[in-house]
Amino acid sequence: MTETGNIRSAASGADGAPPPSRLHRVMRYLPLVAPVLLWAVPCWVLLHTGQGWPLPVALAGTALSVLGLVGMPLAMARGHGRRQRDGAAILGDTLLGAVWVLFTWSVLLGVLLRPALALAGVGDGQDRARVVTWAVLGVSAVLLAWGYAEARRVPRVRRLEVLLPRLGAGLDGTRVALITDTHYGPLDRARWSARVCETVNSLEADLVCHTGDIADGTAERRRAQATPLGTVRATRARVYVTGNHEYYSEAQGWVDLMGELGWEPLRNRHLLLERGGDTLVVAGVDDVTAESSGLAGHRAHLPGALQGADPDLPVLLLAHQPAFIDRAAAHGVDLQLSGHTHGGQIWPFHHLVRLDQPALAGLSRHGERTLLYTSRGTGFWGPPFRVFAPSEITLLVLRSPRTPGPA
Missing domain, CATH: 3.60.21.10 (Metallo-dependent phosphatases)
Incomplete structure (x- = not known):
């Protein structure tokens, strides 16, 4: 120790660990259902709730969601498991953060924005569904860019x-x-x-x-x-x-x-x-x-x-x-x-x-x-x-x- 010498130490010991918290009990089941919900909800809200996207667009978006659902857990397992591959960890962690933001705003804007647009008399059902899609993508993109800068700054x-x-x-x-x-x-x-x-x-x-x-x-x-x-x-x-x-x-x-x-x-x-x-x-x-x-x-x-x-x-x-x-x-x-x-x-x-x-x-x-x-x-x-x-x-x-x- 390099600081001044007016510091003295005392002995150590041990005691018991606390019982599992409510969050820990809930977390036992999350690995089974969370990835499906995280990818399925945005896919449904953005692509399959009346937007009337051309078939190639709907298929491509659904395929990306399935790829994310499969690829994210695999990348995280490879990155944080026994092998600890940093590249895989970066990919898996980034996908996790991105899909969490996408999921959050798909739920919020899907529930709140569409009724608000209907009350305001904005377009028909398809128009409102597409507005929700672009709003979710826009808000998510802005928050992820800002959130990345916030995480990396001093x-x-x-x-x-x-x-x-x-x-x-x-x-x-x-x-x-x-x-x-x-x-x-x-x-x-x-x-x-x-x-x-x-x-x-x-x-x-x-x-x-x-x-x-x-x-x-x-x-x-x-x-x-x-x-x-x-x-x-x-x-x-x-x-x-x-x-x-x-x-x-x-x-x-x-x-x-x-x-x-x-x-x-x-x-x-x-x-x-x-x-x-x-x-x-x-x-x-x-x-x-x-x-x-x-x-x-x-x-x-x-x-x-x-x-x-x-x-x-x-x-x-x-x-x-x-x-x-x-x-x-x-x-x-x-x-x-x-x-x-x-x-x-x-x-x-x-x-x-x-x-x-x-x-x-x-x-x-x-x-x-x-x-x-x-x-x-x-x-x-x-x-x-x-x-x-x-x-x-x-x-x-x-x-x-x-x-x-x-x-």
Whole structure:
């Protein structure tokens, strides 16, 4: 660790994983029906609801839908399966994002626009059906182009002040930079990674946090994209906790690489950040999926993370998933920092995320003391699009109610 030496560590431990959420139960059945619905609904709405397209047009459009229905799962299996072919992953992920947007707007405009056109007296049934088709294609094209640009840009910095009642006056103004869900993957984003790190450095943070999901793939495979993280600067510490995607990709390799890059992996441990005679406990836990990974010693264990810490001190906790907040609140944590949700990434997936997580994005209160900040994420997962869910780099300025008096 390259930061100042006023930081001490505590021991680690483990506890049980939570029961499956409602979303996880629903997701068991989605792989069977979702691809059919995603491709069949747009095909039906755009081609077969009274448009009267010439037969070659209808046949060509239907053939493209069938090709997508067959090709998308095959490309994703080849790209994200054992072989991990990046080209296939890019194709499959892009098709998934595109068909999700097409499906969404086929449903919305197919249900809402056609009756509106009828009420307005626009044309006959065929004219209205064709207007719906062109509207769906136009809206989808614009959103996909915009969403691609949003996903690939360096995130804007989101700044906010967070009042922590137990924070000592000496720690007032402590600057905490948060990045999360960088998801280095099949699309090479080494230059993007370097620019993100430059932006983080411009914030002159005391503490820089990465709350997991560094990449899709092993540390060896994505090392070039992750290497710029070694250039991140903090006046006190750079800390990291695992996300669920690390456990799809040899998590220990990522823990080791982050240590090599100068970050402090908080695996059910804590550090003490001291300034002006006051102390903040900075704790971290493994992701809640760690136990099911089968990796020895990988579990989310908050009591272990806080072991040896003075219970009267304020606690800043890093936990990848907002769903950990119930345990954090039960242990009196003051502020939990999380990612995982991506803010939904592509609307209206937001609503499915809310079935799985207690918060989608931003600052929320849980219990009498505990605050949760959920980042929308710095990168993107899978489909290279962000629609109505912009990425972010977050700067939280911690505030104490006991600000120092005049000198």
